[in-house]
Amino acid sequence: MKRTLHSEDICVSCGGYVPEGRQVCSSCEEASRRSADRTPDGIIRKHRAAIVRSAKSAPAALINTHTIYELTASALALRLLEACRTETQTPGHRNQLIQAIAATRVLVERLAIVHCSGEQDADAYRFHLERAARNIAPIKDGRHGW
Secondary structure, three states, rough: OOOOOHHHHEEEOOOOOOOOOOOOOHHHHHHHHHOOOOHHHHHHHHHHHHHHHHHHOOHHHHHHHHHHHHHHHOOHHHHHHHHHOOOOHHHHHHHHHHHHHHHHHHHHHHHHHHHOOOOOOOHHHHHHHHHHHOOOOOOOOOOOOO
């Protein structure tokens, strides 16, 4: 039997389920404790509640459209192309590439929240994530594999 969530069962930070008598879910509570975790995963955890709120702020179709715009604005592909073409990268170019990578990671996290909210979708996402991570081949020479 499916349980109906009431307003007191919802995390004030991310909107997820919380046990009775609490206001914040365990994920958000854990993220707030690890504020000193400066790894990329730690930073994503720290700001996960804001990313979840952003993902739940509009219908999926609008999030998709907005994400396409934001990915285009971050210009990750263009920054990578510039990195490949220039033999000596200036600190400014390198910083722009890093900024585009970081923006893309947050956008992908938001898309995962939007499209993998159901248990079956989350399982499929984890399966494909594991598969993609396992299938990354080392790049041995300059030839393209496409």
